[in-house]
Amino acid sequence: MKKGAIIGIIVAVLGIALSIAGYFVFSKNDLDKAIDEFEDGDYKDAILMLNRLARTADYETGEKIYYYRCRAINGLASKLEQKFSDELIAISQEKQLTEDVRETRRELEEYLNDVNRKIGGDLALVPAMKKSRILHRGAFYEEFISRYRGSSLIEDIQFEEARNLGKTEPDRLVPAMINFYNRYPNTDYIASMVKIILDGLQEGTFSVSGNEEVLWQMIIAYVKRYPTSPETSRLFTCTGDNVNLRNHPGVNGKLVGKINRDEILIQLEKSMDSSQVGDVRDYWYRVASLRGPRGWIFGKFLAPVDLSKYQEPATDQNWPFEEHFTDWNDSHTPVNWVHIPTADTAAINFSMQGGKKIAGVSSARGSAAGLYSRFNASRAFTIMSRARFTGGDAVTVFAYVPTGDTAFYVKLMADKADICGRTIPLRTMEWHEYTLESEDGRFARLIVDGDTLSSRIEPVKSRYFTLRGLYCLFSPTEENSRGEIEYIKAR
Numbered sequence: 001m002k003k004g005a006i007i008g009i010i011v012a013v014l015g016i017a018l019s020i021a022g023y024f025v026f027s028k029n030d031l032d033k034a035i036d037e038f039e040d041g042d043y044k045d046a047i048l049m050l051n052r053l054a055r056t057a058d059y060e061t062g063e064k065i066y067y068y069r070c071r072a073i074n075g076l077a078s079k080l081e082q083k084f085s086d087e088l089i090a091i092s093q094e095k096q097l098t099e100d101v102r103e104t105r106r107e108l109e110e111y112l113n114d115v116n117r118k119i120g121g122d123l124a125l126v127p128a129m130k131k132s133r134i135l136h137r138g139a140f141y142e143e144f145i146s147r148y149r150g151s152s153l154i155e156d157i158q159f160e161e162a163r164n165l166g167k168t169e170p171d172r173l174v175p176a177m178i179n180f181y182n183r184y185p186n187t188d189y190i191a192s193m194v195k196i197i198l199d200g201l202q203e204g205t206f207s208v209s210g211n212e213e214v215l216w217q218m219i220i221a222y223v224k225r226y227p228t229s230p231e232t233s234r235l236f237t238c239t240g241d242n243v244n245l246r247n248h249p250g251v252n253g254k255l256v257g258k259i260n261r262d263e264i265l266i267q268l269e270k271s272m273d274s275s276q277v278g279d280v281r282d283y284w285y286r287v288a289s290l291r292g293p294r295g296w297i298f299g300k301f302l303a304p305v306d307l308s309k310y311q312e313p314a315t316d317q318n319w320p321f322e323e324h325f326t327d328w329n330d331s332h333t334p335v336n337w338v339h340i341p342t343a344d345t346a347a348i349n350f351s352m353q354g355g356k357k358i359a360g361v362s363s364a365r366g367s368a369a370g371l372y373s374r375f376n377a378s379r380a381f382t383i384m385s386r387a388r389f390t391g392g393d394a395v396t397v398f399a400y401v402p403t404g405d406t407a408f409y410v411k412l413m414a415d416k417a418d419i420c421g422r423t424i425p426l427r428t429m430e431w432h433e434y435t436l437e438s439e440d441g442r443f444a445r446l447i448v449d450g451d452t453l454s455s456r457i458e459p460v461k462s463r464y465f466t467l468r469g470l471y472c473l474f475s476p477t478e479e480n481s482r483g484e485i486e487y488i489k490a491r
Helices: 003-024 028-039 043-054 059-083 085-090 099-119 139-147 154-168 170-183 190-203 212-225 230-234
Strands: 123-126 133-136 235-238 243-246 255-259 264-270 275-277 280-282 284-289 294-298 302-304 321-323 328-330 348-353 356-363 369-373 381-392 395-401 408-413 416-419 422-425 432-438 444-448 451-457 469-475 481-490
Touching: 028 043, 028 059, 043 059, 043 099, 059 085, 059 099, 059 123, 059 133, 059 139, 059 154, 085 099, 099 123, 133 139, 139 154, 154 170, 154 190, 170 190, 170 212, 190 212, 190 230, 190 264, 212 230, 230 235, 230 264, 255 284, 255 294, 348 369, 356 369, 356 469, 381 395, 381 408, 395 432, 395 481, 408 432, 416 444, 422 451, 469 481
Parallel strands: none
Antiparallel strands: 123 133, 235 264, 235 302, 243 255, 243 294, 264 284, 275 280, 284 294, 321 481, 348 356, 356 481, 369 469, 381 432, 381 481, 395 408, 395 469, 408 416, 416 422, 432 444, 444 451
């Protein structure tokens, strides 16, 4: 064989090898390109790139990949809805089911099936009254949740899922928003949530009756955070008793309801001109009450909401992460957790005590054990757990890694607790509630059963806790550990 031909073969083989390597080896530059595609609105290309990168990415990077896949398929669904807007109107449930309509639907479903085959997605045509929808069925979302339970990125995805739910099932939007708010009381999505609620009230697309208290807490939380927002000027209280609500502005409007004194009202509309009613001249306002009634009320009976009268909504009992170990994948793995690498999974078990499932660890020296969650509340955090030491050398009840460089931990031994290297005498074989909280991630304080026992606790570097997130019932190979935990909460 000629030398040139041999060189050509070698080059071709090397090219194939490099091509294969480029396909299977993860590259940060490739991830940046995929994110660029997403931000540019090229959602299909972004998903294809993310699917490929997911095959070889490490755990930490994979979290971002699966997160962007969820957002990209949401974006793709919205983009396709715009592209096929006319077709979606034509095949709405209120249209007559003619052969042309059936054909349009078949063609659109075939198109979506082709897209799904290419991206591994689950886009579907969802019939609706005025305009049908294109939505995903949640496969990417479920995969992200199952792999990265407790991830700080879940909040973004769950808000999108709650918002999308309202597009197809308006009656479920308010409960979905309330559940989201209860889970994330300090969410940065509060402005979007309030806008969705107020827009829905104005359009009459759903009812909020029965949810007045929590919705009012949501609105107050918003206006306290953004006091100069336009929404604040839309909030009023009623200054009269049993004030008439009418179907048209003016005293000749038909009576449609009554408004109680101090009832909260949201302005939907304002009359073009003022009117004289008795000795008062004012405008008429179309308003909505959170308990349901809506109609026109004379401005004499309205006063701007005095926000100074309202306290911040209580959030002390709201925990984005709250684990009582009630559900288990198997007898060794709680639903919201994974075992640490190289762990002896059989060392984690549960027992029934007083009708509760109590998680426990019993790990012999020479094998490691422990549970891990991707939950991350950034530098400001509060971790609370009720636990006890039951024997052996020591047991780490929980450890929290806010940045990936250093960790805060609570470790129990016989008659003492180790808090990031600081030892505190304590009857550790009795049940106690341990709380570790920090305002900035630089220092923390330990609270045991409501009493502050130590302040200005600094995090420490650890070869055991290296991934951002939450660990519990941890035991390294060099320790014999036994301990129990009733619950753990984090925010």
